[in-house]
Amino acid sequence: MGAMKFSIVIPYKDRLANMSLALESLSHQTLPTDEFEVVVGVMENSPQYAQLCRKFENRLNIVSVVSAKKWQLGLARNMAMRLSSGQIIVLLDADMVLPDEFLVRLWNEHYSNGENQCVVGQMIDYSNNDTDVTVVDHHPYNHYKDRLEAVQAKGPGESDLRLQFDHIIPWAYAWTALIALPRESVERHELTFDLNFWGYGVEDLEWAHRISAAGIPIVMSRSAFGIHLPHVRSLADNKKAEAVNYRYFVKKWPSIEVELAACFGDFEANQLINPLRQELDQLLETGKSFASVCATRGEVRSLYLGALISADGSLEGLPEAEPNETREAYPLIGLALPFGDKSFHDVITLAPVRGLSHNYRKAVQSEAIRVCEKTNATELNFAAHTHSL
Template identity: 30%
Template sequence: MSISVIIPFYRRHYNLKFCLQGLNAQRSSCFDVIVSAFEVDSQLEQICNPYPFVRIEAMSGIQWSVARSRNTGIRAATGEVLLFLDADILAQPNLVELHRAVQIESKLSCMVPGRVLNFFPYKQSSGLYTEIIEESNISDLLFDAENRLPSDERWGLPKPIPLPWSLCWSGNLSIPRKTVLDNELYFNETFIGWGCEDLEWSYRAYQTGCQVKFCREAWGIHLPHSRHIKQQITSEKKNFRKFLQNYPTFEVEILTWLNDIEANRSFLDILLDISKVRGLSIYDAQKSLMMGFLPNRLRLGIDKLEPDEKALFLLGIVTPFEKNTFDEVIVPNWIERLPTYLRLPIQIEMNRICKKELI
């Protein structure tokens, strides 16, 4: 089974050098590498030329887009498996072979997320985040990395994982190419900036029946680089809102509200609290969540639609509507009996989308 490694690239030459050194040291040889670049310059060519298994694909467009970069790689790939790997990832020597082994063993189509060490984008909430790689070679960087570097939070979540698709970060993730092509699973290029485009993609992949199989052993190190945390968080919030507009479901609502790690940690507890108030099982409580709306009115927490109403299967903590969309918002009594941590954000959101303040 052959693998095409797809690396989106934009101006991080130093990290790409380490990334390709790590791939050159892989114990598997059944793969090729596509560097999908926004700008092809002599420095990039100098980094890639020593490796015969690497080819550069120039992406189109006048603005950088990680989604379009990955799509360029998908269209150029020939491997039976696509392995998305960020240019900032230094792969341990068995990473490609481990992805290959899981894909071979899987009887059904699956996404395989591998661990990413030293990646914690939400620990610092503001300012310019700058780190410098002090080690001079990949052996130093990889040495005792699993014990030396911060681990991947996804592997610390309690089981079962309620929203496994939301943990399919594209920095180290494989999927059969046939699954992608048969279901036209290209990344949504309308997402601008950092964040969420991979989770929206993995959500669509999951809806096709594609499973998720986590591979702890297929780890890589996230190499540090300069980044603007405030700008990234602002961009991600906008992208999550777009995700919810495209797929207004309870799962995406909670993901938009809490983000991936905390959403998976809290999802079942949230459903349990809703089920207690409604006197339903957790399964039925989730199925019962629905709001109905007309052009000027929204009814929250309804059991059935009125004529001409449209339905969204949301709780109401986050909605896809703009500010002051509705003249009237109707909230049922059972919403008022929810725990404070759920009730207050619902009230805030309803006041945001209603032209008059709710009592």
């Protein structure tokens, strides 16, 4: 007999009520229990979690691995994936409740013929980090079961907003609350999570970025869906962690697509990318694109925004470099920069940036203010600090 069909990988910390509902939904799967396992990356030493697992010991095959890192989702997932033995790894948040037929449908519709693809599931009731949540009301499992059955009877359609728009940037909607990928592809392409991400957000987008770069199609399923349960969260804390993580993402994979997501959001980037490409085609000569250039002279660091880079890698629009100056170019407009606050002695915005439409000029100006040490928001005037050559 071959390997079991699925390994359900769940990172877990301090969400006992939600985790109980998630496991309950998995225990009701119509797929035989010997054809899937649940592998949990646990980020705490919790007797309550151990007690919860004992509740399911005769109903689910649960394997737990404990991480020493307080809130490192990537490590928890990596450790769990290394222990997985199923043909397909399903990454699932502890906040997801699935319909009884979920695994059977996922297999029959997306993986029964050996397909090598990344399948993203719909999240019903998901609130995309737009408000604080301080109190959560939990309902009995049958409440969610009835709701899922009603959705299935009607047809989930496009309940998830991500299905209502074209997917131009495939990794931008591949969120790990509900997503599946063949284990063989994970191992062949070393698709583990980058541990330089901490706290909330972005580690899943970077992971999906590498999936897409490996040539693996990312598809969104209409039939694979689940209910996303609410959980306590601080919007301010999440946004703070997300901003730092996005800067690392931009530094690792600098591109217009990545900086667009970092500036405006992953969902919004899908809608903005084609109009932005058209705008750049009209603004710049064929074969040229924007570059942000870091110039270092001893301990003095300057940043040029709006330089141009040709297809051969040569830079245009910059003043002549001083003898002791080193330069590093990033293929970025400057909408989102991979640098910390006040990282540069000065920031020079070059003439081509002025040709951008208002929202993009405003974004570049905001980043220039953020990374420049000698100015504040009231002192840095975009036009006055523009260096025209």
